[in-house]
Amino acid sequence: MGAPENESARQSMSFDYDTLPAGYYDRIHQRRSGAQSRWHHQKFARFARAMAAGGRHLDIGCGPGTFIGTLPSEECESTGIDIAAAQIAYAEAHHGGPKRRFQVVAAGPLPFEADAFDVVSMIELIEHLPHERNMELLGEALRVIRPGGRILVSTPNYRSLWPWIEKLAARFGAMDYGEQHITRYHRHSLRDLLTAAGATDVAVEGYMLIAPFTAALTWRLADLVERLEPAALVNHFGLLLFASGTKKDGV
DSSP: OOOOEEOHHHHTOOOOGGGSOTTHHHHHHHHOOHHHHHHHHHHHHHHHHHSOSSSEEEEETOTTSHHHHHSOTTTOEEEEEESOHHHHHHHHHHHOBTTEEEEEOOSSSOSSOTTOEEEEEEESOGGGSOHHHHHHHHHHHHHHEEEEEEEEEEEEOTTTTHHHHHHHHHHHSSOOGGGTOOEEOOHHHHHHHHHHHTOEEEEEEEEOOSHHHHTTTOHHHHHHHHHHSOHHHHHHHOSEEEEEEEOOTTO
């Protein structure tokens, strides 16, 4: 079985997510220019494509609510949860609505009944948590999904060029992701995580390669590059991993 990379020194660190300005990533997304904004647009589009129209959706670690804000509210009923109260307040103010709800949820069991949702998304969350906590969280996510419902998860691919992206971001960007990412997954360890948590029909693929970075030149160029990138190349070398699984009957 593949195993995530856990460094005890990293796990002893506790990044204070309340230090992030409320709506920080939402404003980057809304900018619609540059590589960082394109990155967020492309990853949210990948999740949206995987979600069936309609149904009940839970986004765990929703931050400022950006992903839910991109979804057509007439097609699904979404609930976003996060531990950061400031981000939830921002999400409610900017993305809340009759079918878009946000709430602060502390670590531990999720405050929802079993089988309450059709799909659960966890977008670049699990790298911020210890592996043992991820096992518990995915188990809870599967508990609140109806039988036959889906869980969708993404995380950086640490067997790609991603570690170099982290280093460049720390050196030249405004955020040091290295201090936040305490558990490092690759294709096999991510598949093992979902399988061990109880998901079936688990599939893992790579995504996000060159296209987002070409947006530093023009957004239109990034669109073109994304269409032209060979799928097999993106799957093999993708900087992010996208995993999906199903809740089987009786779980």
